[in-house]
Amino acid sequence: MHDLDHRLLSALRDCGTHARVAAVARALSFTGEHGALWLAAGLAGAAVDRERRSAWLRGTALTAAAHLASMGVKRVVRRPRPDVAPLVRTAGRHSFPSSHATSAAAAAVAYGALRPAGAHLVPPLAAAMCVSRLVVGVHYPSDVAAGAALGALTARLGSNWMTKGGSRV
Template sequence: MRHVNWEHADRRLLAALRDCGRDPRVAATARALSHGGEHGAVWLAAGLVCAAADRERRQGWLRGTALVGAAHLASMGVKRVVRRPRPRLPRLEPLVKTLGRHSFPSSHATAAAAATVVFGALRPAGGRLVPPLAAAICVSRLVVGVHYPTDVAAGALLGGLTARLGAGWLRAAPVAGRGGDSHG
């Protein structure tokens, strides 16, 4: 059986995706996605907007938004423990600046995966609209050169797991107009 050198594969895939950022249109899109995903901002804002707009499931949206925030905080805690440095690629500088020096797991991917799970559980449209944007934000972190693929994969796993752990709490949110039925 052939041994896979994960570190080598991680760096090669990162270099290939970061190289895509040489195209100015790709770089601009990746920067915009990366900035939008900072601290889970796009997901937290979306959750609050949906809570304001969808009165029937307001409590669910607020709980889902809280789960996204909790997932983001969990990723920050893991980063403080693992302390993996951000990647450095020869001749390919990162396309964005980062506030932190640590890379594992990707907090962008953590929040994106959590949003995918919780927003999809709240409304069918969330299950169709959120995953492509979440995937694009995850890939943007590779194109801008600030995460290894394994950072993104671990972040997505952490976000999905955090959201799944909170699924019971999310389902228990009261649904307005249903006489207390919380399973709408």
């Protein structure tokens, strides 16, 4: 797995040599720091979609919970980041799991359940966020895959709570 991780990272990292790709990857990385993009999206959804406000707020809480879970796993696993020149600064030294991928996948599952409001835009943006972490060189593919799995699982486990109280999704 380690060799595959390095080969995939190298291939995707090469995409970062293209100025436009690097700029988009940097922007996604910046907006995804600490789940900011996804938390803001959830709060915006709650403000605009009054009918499903409670569900949006619960989805936002699930996204935050997933992000916090990934931070806890990072503190336990303590896997160092890839030994490449990154295109962005990182908030920490550890890479497993990717917190960006965790919060992105949690948002994709939680907000995606709020059809049609979140189902069409959020999953592709979440996938782009995940790939951006490889392009900027701060995560191995297995970090991103594990983060996405953790985020999706967290949101899925909380889906019954998200629809609690008769909120229509």
